[in-house]
Amino acid sequence: MDHCWDFVEVLGRDTSISVFTLLDDPADLVRLSSVSRSWRRFVVANGFSKSLCLTRWPELSNFTRVVEVGGSVEAEAANAESSSSAEWENLEREHRIYAYLSYCIDSPMGKRDCILVAISASSTDNYPDESIDNTLQPGERVHMRPSYWSSKGEKDPCVSEMLTYQLCSKLSVIDEIRIQPFRAYFQYGYPIYSAKSVRFRMGWSSLHQEQGTGASKHAAGHSADDYIWTYVSPEFQMAQENILQSFKLPRPAICIGGVVQIELMGRVQRQEMDDQYYICVCHVQVIGHPLAPAFDVDINNSAGDLVLKHFPVARGCKIPPEGMPSEEPRESSGWHAIAARIRQLGTVRNHAIIGALLGNLPVDDFDDDNGFDGEPGP
Incomplete structure (x- = not known):
């Protein structure tokens, strides 16, 4: 010695x-x-x-x-x-x-569905009966009625569609995304209106918070210039099966800004009555865990300033401490608003970290009824 x-x-x-x-x-x-x-x-x-x-x-x-x-x-x-x-x-x-x-x-924190609310769909065939809000409900039926989102019909099977969601935190770790195509059990042959493949983007909206909500979100959707993407996944092949299909990311991805967009590429099923191609989705989940309340993000698009904020007193907290902004749900109604609030109040497992090694810090415990016209097309 x-x-x-x-x-x-x-x-x-x-x-x-x-x-x-x-x-x-x-x-x-x-x-x-x-x-x-x-x-x-x-x-x-x-x-x-x-x-x-x-x-x-x-x-x-x-x-x-x-x-x-x-x-x-x-x-x-x-x-x-x-x-x-x-x-x-x-x-x-x-x-x-x-x-x-x-x-x-x-940290092996409890993984869950991180979606708070739906923002927009690139197209919707019959709003509100077939709106993107239906994809937040598990199962293909809600109150004995079909529950799904449907795109508008297209003659070209190569036309893509986008579904965009707001997560419960501006900073989240995302491991996988699950999508269930819709099976039209009321049509002959029980056709499944899936996409050929999918791809995912994560980032934030360059629009003001009040834009893209309410009735406007169900319009033709936002343009690509309305978002800033910091992560784009590889392309995954989608099966034409009526199951909740899991798409595991190559590595856990950090969603900065709390916006996830699902790109549905290519159309498989053509509707017999109008000879047009559709994509219909029954349910969507974005699986991961939020990094709030210990971390938050400040975004200033005009100044190009992106700030990572750390709240040391929030380690192990379930409720944001004073001075830390809480995530409020976007405009929603009925059962969707209740489901969004439940997601927001989801608990974060208390955990511990050797804080003494991180700067002499003390160790601390570190799902609306929708109308139905009988078909996913016009």
Whole structure:
């Protein structure tokens, strides 16, 4: 013990950085930072936690800055007097935030359907009887009536459709998306109006919050310029089966902004009465877990500013603390409003993290009746 030596000092900065960057588990970096003060300073100063987080989830590189809400105002004022102190405090803050963010993303929290409300469909055949709101209800019948969304008919089977949803949090981890095509059990042969393939996009709306809600959301839908996408999935083949089909993403994706869009590509089934192709969806689920209330997002489209906000006091909380905005549901009615509220109040399992390793923090417990015209077409 009298001859202990620090390999970081022996190997030098460049070689040590090469060794540390080989680590691919954020928890290992947290453990390293607890070995000694010099190792912690080395981990923090070189931003290893942030670099690894951005490498594993590239979507997070869209954030222009990070802030910690509820910190010590006195400490910030004191650090403002010294540029070096302010710079070090910024590095410490980024280390804490990205280390805890990585933990939350990897945490085996209870997965659930994260959809809050439906925003819009690119087309709807018979509104409101066949609106996108029906896809929030499980099963192909609600109160003994068919429940599904139907596109408008097309002569060209290559025409795509888009279904867009708002999630319960502006920052969520999404693992898979489930879609159930609709089987027209009231038509001869029980045809299934599925798409040929699907693709998913995640991001946020560039429109104001009040736009795209209410009656306007059931119009022809939004244009591609109305959204900013930070994640686009590969294309998945869809089976022409009346089951809830699961589409597992290659890796958990971070949905920044809380908007998920499902692109239904290609049409399979033609309706006999009008000789046009339709796509009909019975039910949709976006499976994952929200990162609220510990994390939130501020979006300023005009300034190009995307801010990741961390609420340390919200770790393990079920109700957003004072000063933290809560997610309010968009305009909805009837059973859809009740279902949306239930989703919003879904509990987040209490969990623990070794906060002492993240900056000397204490350990803390870290589904409307719809009309029916008897067919999915006109």
